[in-house]
Amino acid sequence: MSKQYKNMKNNASDEFQTPEVAIRCLLPYLNKSWHIWECAWGNGCLAHHLEAAGYLVFGEFGNPFYDFLKCDFRTYDCIVTNPPYSLKDEFLAHCYELGKPFALLLPLTALEGKKRGALYREHGIQLIIPNKRITFITPTGKSEKTGSSAWYQTAWFTWKFNLPKDLMFVDL
Numbered sequence: 001m002s003k004q005y006k007n008m009k010n011n012a013s014d015e016f017q018t019p020e021v022a023i024r025c026l027l028p029y030l031n032k033s034w035h036i037w038e039c040a041w042g043n044g045c046l047a048h049h050l051e052a053a054g055y056l057v058f059g060e061f062g063n064p065f066y067d068f069l070k071c072d073f074r075t076y077d078c079i080v081t082n083p084p085y086s087l088k089d090e091f092l093a094h095c096y097e098l099g100k101p102f103a104l105l106l107p108l109t110a111l112e113g114k115k116r117g118a119l120y121r122e123h124g125i126q127l128i129i130p131n132k133r134i135t136f137i138t139p140t141g142k143s144e145k146t147g148s149s150a151w152y153q154t155a156w157f158t159w160k161f162n163l164p165k166d167l168m169f170v171d172l
Helices: 004-008 045-052 063-072 085-097 114-123
Strands: 036-037 054-059 078-081 102-107 126-130 154-159 167-170
Touching: 036 085, 045 078, 063 085, 078 085, 085 102, 085 114, 085 154
Parallel strands: 036 054, 036 078, 078 102, 126 167
Antiparallel strands: 102 154, 126 154
């Protein structure tokens, strides 16, 4: 069994679904004509929120994350996803390889690390940083409504979005 597949199956920390509030700060920077690939679909929360906001989104319910790491589709304009954090290095590297705009919802600690630092220096990165922590929907079912929140700050790590500034501090 591959390391990536083990991480997906056994790492409950990768099972944080995206609430609607998380996309609010990203929407002003998404092009309405873009066909968005949600490549870490999970239960579809993020995709459904984007569709409700009027965007064309494709992906596949239950599609294993490791499939994305092997794919090179060209029939999309942008990737928007909340990837499994145990695979953030692989997701970032593959997104840069694909060469299309992307927005990955990652913990701010994803700024750290030799591999990621080298990718950011080579390709660039821009962040949309919300003014408060996102309350993700967890495997136990806790969500915004129950008051359970992540202990870490997240941000949208974007590339080729041409944001006005490299660090965009936004209110939720």
